[in-house]
Amino acid sequence: MKELALKYGCNPNQKPSRIFVENGELPIRVLNGKPGYINFMDALNGWQLVSELKAACGLPAATSFKHVSPAGAAVGLKLNEVERKIYWVDDMGDLSPLASAYARARGADRMSSFGDFVSLSDVCDVDTAKLIKREVSDGVIAPGYEPEALEILKAKKKGNYNVIQIDPDYRPDPIEHKQVFGITFEQGRNEMPIDEAFLGKIVTEKTELSEDAKRDLLIAMITLKYTQSNSVCYVKGGQAIGIGAGQQSRIHCTRLAGQKADNWLLRQCPKVLNLPFKEGVARPNRDNAIDVYMSEDYMDVLADGEWQKVFSEKPEPLTREEKREWLNQMDGVALGSDAFFPFDDNVERAHRSGVKYIAQPGGSIRDDLVIEACNKHGMVMYFTGMRLFHH
Numbered sequence: 001m002k003e004l005a006l007k008y009g010c011n012p013n014q015k016p017s018r019i020f021v022e023n024g025e026l027p028i029r030v031l032n033g034k035p036g037y038i039n040f041m042d043a044l045n046g047w048q049l050v051s052e053l054k055a056a057c058g059l060p061a062a063t064s065f066k067h068v069s070p071a072g073a074a075v076g077l078k079l080n081e082v083e084r085k086i087y088w089v090d091d092m093g094d095l096s097p098l099a100s101a102y103a104r105a106r107g108a109d110r111m112s113s114f115g116d117f118v119s120l121s122d123v124c125d126v127d128t129a130k131l132i133k134r135e136v137s138d139g140v141i142a143p144g145y146e147p148e149a150l151e152i153l154k155a156k157k158k159g160n161y162n163v164i165q166i167d168p169d170y171r172p173d174p175i176e177h178k179q180v181f182g183i184t185f186e187q188g189r190n191e192m193p194i195d196e197a198f199l200g201k202i203v204t205e206k207t208e209l210s211e212d213a214k215r216d217l218l219i220a221m222i223t224l225k226y227t228q229s230n231s232v233c234y235v236k237g238g239q240a241i242g243i244g245a246g247q248q249s250r251i252h253c254t255r256l257a258g259q260k261a262d263n264w265l266l267r268q269c270p271k272v273l274n275l276p277f278k279e280g281v282a283r284p285n286r287d288n289a290i291d292v293y294m295s296e297d298y299m300d301v302l303a304d305g306e307w308q309k310v311f312s313e314k315p316e317p318l319t320r321e322e323k324r325e326w327l328n329q330m331d332g333v334a335l336g337s338d339a340f341f342p343f344d345d346n347v348e349r350a351h352r353s354g355v356k357y358i359a360q361p362g363g364s365i366r367d368d369l370v371i372e373a374c375n376k377h378g379m380v381m382y383f384t385g386m387r388l389f390h391h
Contacts, residue, residue: 001025001026002020002021002024002025002026003018003019003020003021003026004018004019004020004026004030005017005018006018006019006035006036006037006040007034007036008036008037009037010037010038014037017037019037019040023173027166027167027170028043028141028164028165028166028167029164029165030162030163030164031145031150031154031163031164031165032150032153032154032159032160032161032162032163033139033157033160033161033162033163034160034162035139035162035164038067038068039117039138039139039162040164041068042065042066042067042068042116042117042119042138043065043117043119043139043141043164043166044141045065045068045226046063046065046070046117046118046119046141046226047119047141047166048226049061049063049070049073049119049222049223049225049226050062050063050073050119050120050121051121051168052194052222052225053073053075053121053219053222054075054121054122056194056195056218056219056222057075057215057218057219057238059075059076059077059097059101059238060075060076060097060098060101060120060121060122061073061074061075061076061101061120061121062074062076062098062101062102062104062105062106062118062119062120062121062128063105063118063119063223064102064105064106064113064116064117064118065116065117065118065119066112066113066115066116066117068228069226069227069228069231069243069245069246070105070223070226070227070240070243070245071105071106071108071109071112071113071116071243072104072105072106072107072108072109072112072113072239072240072243073105073219073222073223073239073240074100074101074102074104074105074108074219074238074239074240075101075104075215075219075238075239076096076097076098076099076100076101077097077100077101077104077237077238077239078097078100079095079100079103079104082268082273083103083104083107084103085273086107086267086268086273087103087104087106087107087110088107088283088286089103089107089131092127092130092131095127095131096125096127096128098120098121098122098124098125098127098128099125099127099128099130099131101120101121102118102120102128102131102132103131104238104239105239105240106118106131106135108239108240108241108242108260108264109242109243109260109263109264110283110287111287111288111291112260113135114136114284114287115136115137115138116135116137116138117137117138117139117140117141117162118132118137118139118140118141119140119141119142120140120141120142120143121142121143122142122143123142123143123144123145123146124140124142124144124145124146124149124150124153125146125149126146126148126149126152128149129145129146129148129149129150129152129153130152132153132156133152133153133155133156134283135283136284137156137161138161138162139161139162139163139164140153140161140162140163140164141164141165141166142164142165142166143165143166143167143168144165145163145165150163172189173189174188174189174191175187175188175189176188176189190225190388190390192225192386192388194218194221194222194225195218196214196218198218198221198384198386199214199217199218199221199359199382199384200359200362200382200383200384200385200386201382201383202380202381202382203362203367203371203381203382203383204371204374204375204379204380204381205375206374206375206378206379206380207380208380209356209357209380212237212238213332213334213356213357213380215238216235216236216237216238216333216334216357217235217334217336217357217359217382219233219235219238219239219240219334220233220234220235220240220334220335220336220359221233221336221359221384221388223235223240223243223336224336224337224338224388224390225338225388225390226390227243227245227338227390228245228246228390228391229245229246229338229339229388229389229390229391230244230246230247230248230249230250230253230338230339231243231244231245231246231247231253231337231338231390232244232250232253232254232256232257232335232336232337232338232346233257233335233336234257234258234260234261234333234334234335234350234353234355235333235334235335235336236261236332236333236334236354241260241261241264241265241333242256242257242258242259242260242261242262242263242264242353243257243260244256244257244258244260250337250339250341250342250343250346251343251345251346251349253337254335254337254345254346254349254350255349257335258349258350258352258353261330261333261353261354262323262327262330262353263291263294265326265327265329265330265354266294266318266323266326266327267290267294269318269322269323269326271315271316271318271322272290272293272294272318275289275290275293275311275315276311276312276313276315277289277310277311277312278310278311278312279312281310285310286310289301289310289311293315293318294318294323298317298318299317302314302315302317327352327353327354329354330353330354331354331356332354332356332357333350333353333354333355333356333357334355334356334357334358334359335350335355335357335358335359336358336359336360337358337359337360337361338361338387338388338389338390339360339361339387339388339389340360340361340362340363340364340367340387341360341364341370342364342366343366343369343370344366344369344370344372344373346370347370347373347374347377347379348373351373351377351379355379356378356379356380357379357380357381358374358379358380358381358382359381359382359384360381360382360383360384361383361384361385361386361387361388362383362384362385363383363385367383
């Protein structure tokens with residue numbers, strides 16, 4: 001099959017629409033559903049991301065994509081009890097490494113992952129299919145599916161769930177093209193391998209970091225390679241915990257990703273972890289209530305007439321002082337930036353979210369100020385010398 005007709009493009013008025021290859025055959029098969037234009041954009045970007053994560057880390061990988069940027073990405077490390085609870089998988093028993101990777105990728109920013117497209121580095125097993133089945137999701141791409149897993153996924157969304165199989169041996173042409181306003185752009189594909197050598201040189205006074213910290217920096221940089229620029233990614237424990245994508249200002253990327261990382265840690269605070277939800281409140285409604293409860297707009301969910309909709313009793317607010325005290329324990333976070341930090345304000349904001357390791361291209365006229373800020377906070381910073389813009 002050389003081409004596949006689609007219902008429409010980005011929007012219903014954009015017709016006709018199709019995906020096709022000039023030479024050979026499409027490397028994908030649609031096993032169920034009718035994926036659309038944006039579904040395929042998410043699927044193919046996500047597949048590249050998880051393939052590179054597995055190659056770099058040697059572990060199964062998963063990503064949760066929304067609007068051509070990852071909401072989360074992770075490798076398949078075992079979940080602890082708190083993580084199992086905040087990702088709503090504490091009732092599922094021990095998960096396979098692949099399912100653990102998806103639980104992490106989906107769970108880091110559940111608000112953004114609502115209605116995601118899933119990409120998996122390995123053959124989808126039953127554990128992963130059962131986890132996907134219970135989430136609001138548009139589809140999944142993987143190199144294969146266990147028979148029982150495929151049947152579970154086919155039954156989702158009244159039989160309309162999008163399931164795509166991709167040939168893991170497919171390699172695209174080294175030159176790629178896209179059109180904007182009728183004009184064709186051509187460039188070499190970004191085939192830069194992101195491995196330990198990619199990290200480049202350490203430019204700070206502190207130079208010691210663990211293998212886990214190096215792994216987390218690689219996860220950050222690979223995630224950024226497939227995130228709409230400008231972008232910044234915070235990573236801890238083998239998973240992205242905050243991604244700031246598509247912002248015009250670098251500091252806004254850092255703040256956005258940092259706030260998401262803070263929310264990830266606040267979800268583990270006992271006061272949040274033990275919110276008294278009523279029986280039968282759906283997971284998306286719980287996620288929204290938690291998000292509002294942790295924000296400055298907490299009264300939107302705690303006001304009389306509102307809290308009764310989701311809670312069995314009225315919770316006490318989580319004060320600003322309590323939040324700061326809890327967040328102060330955050331440490332050992334890795335941060336990647338797809339282009340250089342132009343000012344040291346990015347480092348100061350990163351420090352507030354427990355960042356200790358940074359990888360960024362370097363090359364700003366203010367590099368010395370950025371390095372000085374890292375030294376002040378005892379951070380390790382790499383200059384990779386390589387930008388990772390993605391559009």
